[in-house]
Amino acid sequence: MSELTGNHARYVQSLLDGGVKPGGAVADNSIMRSWWRCHSEHHLDPANRDDPIIVGRDELTGCQAGLADLMPTAKIEMANLYQQLAGSGYAIMLSNADGVLLNYFGDPSFTHAAAKTGLMPGAIWTEQHQGTNGIGTCICERQPLVIHHKEHYLARNIGLTCSAAPIFDHDGKLIAVLDASGESLLAQQHTLVLVNMSAQMIENRAFLGRFSRDHTLRFHSRPEFVGTLGEGAIALTAAGHVLAANRSALFQLGYRTPAEIRGREISELFNTPLSLLLDRSSRNSFQPVPIFEARRGGRFFAVARHPETPHGAIRATLRPPPQLPRNADFAADGARTPLDNLHLGDAAMAENVRRARLILDRDVAILLYGETGTGKELFAKALHASGDRADKAFVAINCASIPETLIESELFGYKAGAFTGAARDGRRGKIFQANGGTLFLDEIGDMPVPLQARLLRVLEEREILPLGGELAVKVDIKLISATHCNLLEKIACGDFREDLYYRLQGLSLLLPPLRRRADRRALILQMLADEHAGTAAVEPPLSIDSDALNLLEHYRWPGNMRQLRNVLRTMVALREDSTIRVRDLPDIIRAGQAPNHADCPLDKPPLNPLESAEREALLRELEGQHWNITNVARQLKISRNTLYRKMQRLNVKDPNKLH
Numbered sequence: 001m002s003e004l005t006g007n008h009a010r011y012v013q014s015l016l017d018g019g020v021k022p023g024g025a026v027a028d029n030s031i032m033r034s035w036w037r038c039h040s041e042h043h044l045d046p047a048n049r050d051d052p053i054i055v056g057r058d059e060l061t062g063c064q065a066g067l068a069d070l071m072p073t074a075k076i077e078m079a080n081l082y083q084q085l086a087g088s089g090y091a092i093m094l095s096n097a098d099g100v101l102l103n104y105f106g107d108p109s110f111t112h113a114a115a116k117t118g119l120m121p122g123a124i125w126t127e128q129h130q131g132t133n134g135i136g137t138c139i140c141e142r143q144p145l146v147i148h149h150k151e152h153y154l155a156r157n158i159g160l161t162c163s164a165a166p167i168f169d170h171d172g173k174l175i176a177v178l179d180a181s182g183e184s185l186l187a188q189q190h191t192l193v194l195v196n197m198s199a200q201m202i203e204n205r206a207f208l209g210r211f212s213r214d215h216t217l218r219f220h221s222r223p224e225f226v227g228t229l230g231e232g233a234i235a236l237t238a239a240g241h242v243l244a245a246n247r248s249a250l251f252q253l254g255y256r257t258p259a260e261i262r263g264r265e266i267s268e269l270f271n272t273p274l275s276l277l278l279d280r281s282s283r284n285s286f287q288p289v290p291i292f293e294a295r296r297g298g299r300f301f302a303v304a305r306h307p308e309t310p311h312g313a314i315r316a317t318l319r320p321p322p323q324l325p326r327n328a329d330f331a332a333d334g335a336r337t338p339l340d341n342l343h344l345g346d347a348a349m350a351e352n353v354r355r356a357r358l359i360l361d362r363d364v365a366i367l368l369y370g371e372t373g374t375g376k377e378l379f380a381k382a383l384h385a386s387g388d389r390a391d392k393a394f395v396a397i398n399c400a401s402i403p404e405t406l407i408e409s410e411l412f413g414y415k416a417g418a419f420t421g422a423a424r425d426g427r428r429g430k431i432f433q434a435n436g437g438t439l440f441l442d443e444i445g446d447m448p449v450p451l452q453a454r455l456l457r458v459l460e461e462r463e464i465l466p467l468g469g470e471l472a473v474k475v476d477i478k479l480i481s482a483t484h485c486n487l488l489e490k491i492a493c494g495d496f497r498e499d500l501y502y503r504l505q506g507l508s509l510l511l512p513p514l515r516r517r518a519d520r521r522a523l524i525l526q527m528l529a530d531e532h533a534g535t536a537a538v539e540p541p542l543s544i545d546s547d548a549l550n551l552l553e554h555y556r557w558p559g560n561m562r563q564l565r566n567v568l569r570t571m572v573a574l575r576e577d578s579t580i581r582v583r584d585l586p587d588i589i590r591a592g593q594a595p596n597h598a599d600c601p602l603d604k605p606p607l608n609p610l611e612s613a614e615r616e617a618l619l620r621e622l623e624g625q626h627w628n629i630t631n632v633a634r635q636l637k638i639s640r641n642t643l644y645r646k647m648q649r650l651n652v653k654d655p656n657k658l659h
Helices: 003-019 030-041 057-066 071-085 108-117 134-141 189-210 247-253 274-283 311-315 338-342 347-358 376-386 404-412 449-461 487-492 498-504 520-533 546-554 560-574 609-624 629-636 640-649
Strands: 090-096 101-105 145-148 161-168 174-182 215-220 232-236 242-245 289-292 299-305 366-369 394-398 438-442 478-483 507-510
Touching: 003 030, 030 134, 057 101, 071 090, 071 101, 071 174, 071 189, 071 347, 071 366, 071 487, 071 507, 090 134, 134 145, 134 161, 134 174, 145 189, 161 189, 174 189, 189 232, 189 247, 189 487, 215 247, 215 274, 232 247, 242 247, 274 289, 274 299, 338 347, 338 376, 347 376, 347 507, 366 376, 376 394, 376 438, 376 478, 404 449, 449 498, 487 498, 520 546, 520 560, 609 629, 629 640
Parallel strands: 366 478, 366 507, 394 438, 438 478
Antiparallel strands: 090 101, 090 174, 145 161, 161 174, 215 232, 215 299, 232 242, 289 299
16 A cells, blocks of 8 residues: 555544544535545445446447437537636546446546546446545535545545536436546636536536427526526426426526426416417517516516427428528528528537527627637627627727737727827727627737736726726627637636636637538538639639548648638639649648548557547647647646657647658
C-alpha cells in the first residue's frame, strides 16, 4: 500500500469515527452521507485498488439503446459543454441511472487520469463500485454536486474533481447523470453551474420531444425567458388535462411532485382555457401572451401550441422547394430566413438554427463559440437579418483588432474635447450606432478587463456614458458575442469577469468546424456556385470532376469556411476551362490527401473509444494553434517529443507536411 493510499484511508476512517456514529443520525452533508453508505452498506475499503468494472459491448449497446430518445440531444449539449471547458482538462460524460458511462468527450490533458480511473464508455460509476464520486453520488443524492479530490471515498480517485447533475424524466424518475471530471486543483463552482444548465437543457428537450404529439404550454414570469432554459413546460390533452410538467413548471406553480399536477384541468392552473390560449398564441405569431395563475393570481407569459404533425403524415405531401435565386436570402413568401440558409443538412447546425429562431426577437444575449473561420460573424448577420431588427443597423466590432487605448472610445464614443486628438464634434460609439439594431462583439475574450466592467453596466442598465460626457444615453440593442477561446479558462486566470460571462451567455451556440459538418460536400458545391455566379452571365456553366470534389470534401480544412471560400475563389479564377480538376487544386490539398485523411489505416488496429476521444481532442488543440507544435506542447504541459510520440500513436498527421 502506498503512503498516499494509506494516508487517505486513515483520513476517511477518522472522519467517519468523528462525524458519523453507527446507528446514529447521519450528518446533513452529502459527502458524509455517501461515505457512510460506502462504509456501512457497500463495505468498501478506501485503499481498494481493484480495476474498474467495464460492461461488455452488447450490454453497453443495450444501455445506450435504453436512452435512445435522449442521446441525440445529449450529444449536442455535451459538445457545447466540452467547447466551453475545452483546454481546462475536463472530460464530459453521460451515464444512465445505473451508473454505466454511455458517452464521453475527453480532453487530451486528462487522458492519464481517465486511463487510471476507468473513465470510458462501459465503466460502472455507482457508489457500490467506485465509492463517493460525481456520477454515483449524484444518483443517490438526486441533486447537482461537486466531489473534489479527498472527498472521494476511494484513494485511487482522489486526483479527480467531478461536477455532476441529474437528468429526470417527466415522471420525476432519474434517468441519467451529466458529469464533467478533471484533475483541477480547485473545486470550481462555475463548472457545476454549466453542467447543471446543460443537464436541464437536455431534460427540457427530452420532455418536449416526448410530448411532441400533444398540446404544449410553455411559460415563465418574464416573457424573454419563454423558450429558454428556465421556462416551464406542460403537456396537455386536447381537452386541457395535464399529462406532465417539467421541473421548472412545478417550481413556478408551487407543486412538489409530478403526481400533484398530473390530471388537473388547465383551468385549475391558469385563468384561460386551452382553446383560447391556442388562439391567442397563434394570433400573436407565437410570441408570449400574458396569463394569470388561478390560485395566487401571479402573472405569467405563455405560448401554447398544437401537437406537431407526425412526420409520416407530412412526408407524402412534401414538394421539392422552389429553386431560390442565386444569393437570395429567403423565398418570396418569407418562409425561409437567412438563418435557414446556414446549413444544408448538418444536424448540429440545424439544431443551432432551431434554437436561435426560438429566441430570435427576444431580449436574450447570444454567445457564439467556434474555431477561427467557422462563420461566427455570418451566423450573427443571419440572426440580425432574420429578426424584427433586420431594417436597423448591424454593427460589428472585433475586440482583438482595436488598440487597447482606443477600444473604449470606439465602443462608448466621446464628447468634443474629451481627450487630446479627439474630433471637434465628438463621435458616436459603436454601441450607440447599434441603437435599435444589433451589436456584434467578435473575439469578446480579448476585451481588456477594465472595459468589461463598463460593458456589463451597459448591459444591465441599457444606457451608455460617452467619454467626457455627463448624461447617460438610453440604448436598445440586441447583443451577440463570439469567441474562439475558452472563457472559463480566462476567468480562472483573472482575464475575464465571471459576472460578464454569465450575462453574455443567455444562449450559447457551438458552430462546428468544417471537417465535422455532415453537409460538407453540399457546402462546397453551393459555395463554388456562389463564387462562379458573378461571371455566369458571360461564361459557360462550371463543373467539378468527382476526384477533385472528393479531395476537397475530405481535406481537414484547418481554416474552416474562410479557408474554403478563399480556395474556391482562387480555383475559379485560375481554372483552365469550365471543369475544375485535381490539377486546379492547391498543392497542399493535392499532396497525398486521400479520402478520410487516412484516419483508419489498414496496417494499424482501430483506436479504442478512449483513444478516439483523445485523438479528436488533440486535433482540436492542434488546429486551434494552427499546427504549431511548440505552442500545443506548452498548452498541454508536455515536451515536443512526447507530443510527437502521441501524434504517431494516434495517427495524427500534420497536413502542412504531407507529401
